[in-house]
Amino acid sequence: MFILAVFPFGGTAIVWLPAALWLIYNGKVGSGIFLIGWGVLVISMIDNFLRPYFISKRLGFHVILTFIGILGGMMAFGFLGIFLGPFLLALSMKVFGLYLKKVKV
Numbered sequence: 001m002f003i004l005a006v007f008p009f010g011g012t013a014i015v016w017l018p019a020a021l022w023l024i025y026n027g028k029v030g031s032g033i034f035l036i037g038w039g040v041l042v043i044s045m046i047d048n049f050l051r052p053y054f055i056s057k058r059l060g061f062h063v064i065l066t067f068i069g070i071l072g073g074m075m076a077f078g079f080l081g082i083f084l085g086p087f088l089l090a091l092s093m094k095v096f097g098l099y100l101k102k103v104k105v
Helices: 013-025 029-059 063-103
Strands: none
Touching: 013 029, 029 063
16 A cells, blocks of 8 residues: 555555455445545555655745646646655755845845
């Protein structure tokens, strides 16, 4: 499941959703519904919050800024946007910082 977490669409749900449906199909409805709830509320939310947190620690950005970079990158570039979004954000912030230093604003 850890390796599948890098996929923006589907991700870990590729693992827990078929398992939950299999449980429901085999008559363990309570367990299947619990697994769906756990997957949506816990696993997906942790993934959505931890990925920007770890990327922001590495880049030295605020978590919200990194999250916006990831979302914007995914909207603009698809799967590669997970990596390109924060990279382009860091690059533009560095260039803008150098510009402000040169202009002395």
